[in-house]
Amino acid sequence: MSNRVTNILVPLVSVILGLLVGAIIMLVSGYNPLIGYTALWNGIFGDLYTIGETLRQITPYLLAGLAVAFAFRSGLFNIGVEGQLIVGWFAAAYVGVAVELPKIIHLPLAILAAAVAGALWGFVPGLLKAKFRVHEVIVTIMMNYIALHVTNALIKTVSDGGDRTERIFTSASLRSEFFQNLTEFSRLHYGILLALIMVGVMWLILEKTTLGYELKAVGFNQNASEYAGMNVNKNIILAMVISGAFAGLAGSMEALGTFEYVSSKGGFTGIGFDGIAVALLGMNTPLGVIFGATLFGSLKYGALNMPNEAGIPLEIVEIVIAVIIFFVASGYIIRLLLLRAANKKKEAK
């Protein structure tokens, strides 16, 4: 079996195993998995409105997945996408409410603010990694909590002690009448186009630029890259900054598209952590991220229908997602099993 085939088979097998474990859990706890998964299916594809909302949910997952994948390709584990997303969300919403400008300036400005905020939040762990060899996983986890508390405090200041900002001016909104008419007034917005463009941007950076080549080289082998004359430290920082910018953009999708405001949070959105799942499932490639985001975004939105239609707690889908991550991470053993199965077939012949 070729490497390429196993690379695609591992995520597929993981998804199937994840759904299987979900079914078993439903069965054991006294629910009918068929009814459960039918409700999930209807929650994703039920009618035009749900399809619109599903696509809306996929949008931030695309960008969060890109953020994680981009860092992974440079040999970095950005577990701080969540925090970068939160500061991006706040920055975009702040620009959205603070000033009123013509749309052609306001919307790009708000989006840019989100990207810059996310990039800044990625810059810190990047710098610490480059200068002090501090492991980025720990720093980004800490940065997540700092982001959560700092944005909550800022929201309080901006809203005079309240726990959410005003609605953003329409000049900063990604709202799309065209999409709304198409999908029975779901909240699907133009952000999905931006997210898809960014998938292209990531591909372009990684495959068609010197920067991308260097980033990948650093990801493969830092010493070899250094020896070949690349500036490893610069590349580490750049990788975290770009990754953070993608994550910040994911936040702007929520700020300018879905919610059009930012409210203080008691905990994390979870989108950033699910971004890890998206990237892993997509094998850290731009195209793979589209598949990963589609799968997890759909599961996440479809789950909302499960309590109503089947009376099953929606957490079952979170369990499925966790199990999928677990299996993808344990790819080594799945590869081994696939290989053994393939060898057996050969012997039988």
Next chain:
Amino acid sequence: MTFLEALYFIVPSAIFYAAPLILVAIGGVFSARSGVVNIGLEGLMVIGAFTGILFNLFFADTFGSATPWLALVAAMVAALLLSLLHAVASISFRADQVVSGVAINLLAIALSLYLVKKIFGKGQTDFITERFARYNVPVLSDIPFIGDLFFKSIYNTSFFAIAVAIVAWFIIYKTPFGLRLRAVGEHPMAADTMGINVTKMRYIAVMISGALAGIGGAIYAQTISNDFGHATINGQGFMALAAMIFGKWHPLGAMGAALFFGLAQSLSIAGSSIPYIQEIPNVFLLILPYVLTILALAGFIGKANAPKANGKPYIKGER
């Protein structure tokens, strides 16, 4: 509130908040010392909190005032079982340990909320009736100043946590087992050559971390929240991870860091009624543990060196 009154309020409450952190951080020390990163501490705490509360609710009538302690045992077992999943993935299946930890975190909160909704038909459990009791330590609490600070209306669990930290220090630094544990985390190949079973040591270490994190979660749930819902454990596991690093992967250091973070937590909750402290915006106290950890890692507060083989799966025969 005078300064002294404030002190009498803040110090016991800091110890109270620190107890679960100490246990979970010590768990993290065991795992990291053996070379396995355990980001899943948060999830293991969640399972511990959930199991503890569930056991307490179901068996309070049977066991009476012993219930909270028995609930700790139940929580320990549950978290230990979940940590096995992390062990299998990261030791035997050579999974990325951070990813496996993330999966544990997602799985723990999803599974416990799923069960809460299934059993109680709502998003959180009922409140428990049998709680850990506060009490005054006889004799010691009569000592002026110190008695008021450390021995009045204190929880047994706080002493338990500190005792565990000391025992952990003894095990890791004074026993053959501890030496092997550290060897496996620093240089697994050398340890293997000397006849130490790397896989076994790592499994044991991860299971210890699971057990302690479970107990920590159950203590948190049975002293601070008294029920279980989606926000019961909200970052305490990661704060314990921070304490472990800030304490430089040393059990007593981790305990000190946990006590300090407990102080920051209790100040952020009670600070608004204390002179001087109320001038500090709350957000600074909230982010203090995390900022300090980053600074410690960057080498601004002493150098923090992780065990060398931390995070790397050991593959026999590989150079």
